[in-house]
Amino acid sequence: MNHSPTQPGREDPDSRAVMAPPAPGAITLARHGRPDADRTVRINAKGYGEWWANYDRVGLREDSKPPRDLIEAVKKADILLASTLPRAIATAHAVAEPERIETLPIFVEAPLPPPPLPGLFLKPPTWGVLSRIAWWLGYSGGTESRREAEVRAESAADHLVQTAASGAEVLLFAHGWFNRMLRPALKRRGYDCVVDGGDSYWSYRRYEPVQSRVDGADPGR
Known part of the structure; x- marks a missing residue:
């Protein structure tokens, strides 16, 4: 049986090249601006x-720009995400149109329950350090535990990686400590920090997928 040649203007199905999937996009983790809170007061554990x-x-403070x-x-990002806490949302709104931003509670900050240390009157930054150490060592005070x-954080990293899987550039507005917890989770998923x-x-x-860089793709597109 003779096979007729492919007609002019029509593609031979057998000659179609298999298209490679797009390289995953980069993921940027941003910390919020300076919140409108008094850090100079001296307070006890309950006060903290x-x-x-x-x-x-x-x-945010009015002078925090x-x-x-x-x-x-932000201009380079295709998808903008934010924690549901006001300081993260205000940060996102300061640099992008509100309709571009999706807020998700999975990105909120890890809690800072003050350890029961009666008689101490300290400034909030000092309480913050003591509280984070105590929380890291296992004290949760009825809030979300370290574990x-x-x-x-693992679930949040999964969400970020899945969002970037199609090649989209993703930027998250979140928090200092929770962003820190996302670092090893992203590394385990094949992302390296390229801008610190x-x-x-x-x-x-900014984190980029290692394989994309090895293959010569441009994750930043």
């Missing part, structure tokens, strides 16, 4: 618990 609860309700490099990073937060902006307010870190 109340201070932290209020910290989770406030937005986004740096140019974060604004440029529970680690499980949440530190841990200050408005800072960010």
Whole structure:
């Protein structure tokens, strides 16, 4: 049986090249701007618990403005995500149109329950250090434990990686400590930090998939 040649203008199905899947996109983790909270007061453990609860309700200080490099990073992003806490949402709104931002509770900050240390009157930053150490060592005070937060960080990393899987550039507005917890989770999923902006307010870190860089693709597109 003779096979007729492919007609002009029609593609031979057997000659179609298999298209490779797109390289995963980069993931950027940004910390929020400076919250509108008084850090100079001296308070006891109970007072710090109340201070932290209020910290989770406030937005940003009026004089806290986004740096140019974060604004440029947002322009490159295809998908913007944020924690549901007001300081993260206010940060996102300072650099992007609200309709571009999806908020998810999985990205909220890990809790800071103050350890029961009666008689101590300290400033909030000092209480923050003591509380984080105590929480890391196992004290949760009825809040989310370190182990529970680690499980949440793994799920959050899965969400970020799945969102970036189609090649989209993803940027998350979240929190200092929870972003820190996401670092090893992203590394285990094949992402390396290529831009390290530190841990200050408005800072960010950019992560790119290792395999994409090895293959010569441009994750930043």
